[in-house]
Amino acid sequence: MRLPTRILARGAAVAAITLALAGTSGPAGAAPVPGDPLAAYRSIVETLGALGVQPFLYPTAAPFCADGAPLGLVPAVAGAVPGPWPGALLPVPGLDQAAVRAGQVMFTFLPAGIADGSGIQVLWFNTSTGRGGSAAMGSLGDVAAGLLPAALPPELRAIAEAAVRDFLTRAIPVGGVRAVPVDTGRGTVLAAVFGSVRNGDTSCFFLPTVGIISA
Template sequence: MFVSRRSITLTACAAALLLSAPTVAAAPAPPAVTRDTPAVAPTAGPGDLLTAYQTVVETLEALGIQPFLYPTAALNCSADGPGIVPAVAGAVPGPWPATALPLPGLDLTAVKSGQTLFTFLPYGMAPDTAATNTAGMQVAWLNISNGRSGMASMGPIGDIVAAMVPPEVPVQLRPMAEAAIRDFLLAAIPVGGVRAVPVDTGHGTVLAAVFGTADNAGRSCFFFPTVGIIDVP
């Protein structure tokens, strides 16, 4: 896994910008969306970047997902004009969630033992649509305990649900199983632009970097690399 000196410098600048923003009260709720009002997600201005970062970190931690070492950001990415969109990547080793999803007689734990679920949560992204390019975010990983490594494309939650259903689930029950996992994840992480991918990292200490592009209401946004260290027991 190679990250250029220029990428490291840009990432450090983005992280410093996020962490130096003053703490302010949360922004007021946006006006209700009506039939005549386009659905645009709220954007994070310079004054509430730190609040946005803390909100996403708290969301990850509440789910048992470990945030990466520092945040990332995309410049000139706001849906309604120039602006910074902050984001946080995270990971959680299996088995996860700790409580199996409610489908009697079946183990629907989304992430199995020896797997790692990598996630990417931006703040202020518009909801995905059929026209959204959802294949731009990547995770590069290395398990320094067993020597395994690789890269994987992160996708929207809806696209990876089928792959997270255990193969032993009967064909007749797969739609119900997929709906259970999808509803759980979407209820737990109701944020536009969320990306995730489960990876067979094996057990050990895993180093990972998440980076790439994500669309925000038709605007292509590049998110600088952010790195994390995950212990997969």
């Protein structure tokens, strides 16, 4: 039995997204070294680079957040990737296959060794259009759902979400990664990422870090 062309196109879109993401590999064994903020920072930067994400201008940290490190510092790095990303591998007419679409920016935040990241947010301003706003960063599950084209039907969306989520979990070897795709529009985007997280019973505040993105 031949499947309708529309269903085949949708299936090809899911395959394109999955293959494009799976073709990007994070560094193996890049878990941060406990008590060594510099090594942890290098690990996170390598991870972002492997994913094609541009780190912000400088790292950030939460002081008095963890035992075994100078001043209890927990380092973190924010980054951004403008759309279209990661790009389409299979041409499907009429369907945008890019996870992050043109005019969007996906912001990411990777704290070293912190499993929670529920209080991280991004403030952004597009200097080319005068538009700006804020967005709360979500979990990998939230990101997987938000990165897929709206045209995917429910029966394929669940499979695609699982594939993207599993890839991100394998590719990013640090806990607490947060991200959010934002409709910034095209132009030069200024952004600041900051917020509070929980490390066990300790409340940790990550100081703002700033980035400049060409969307």
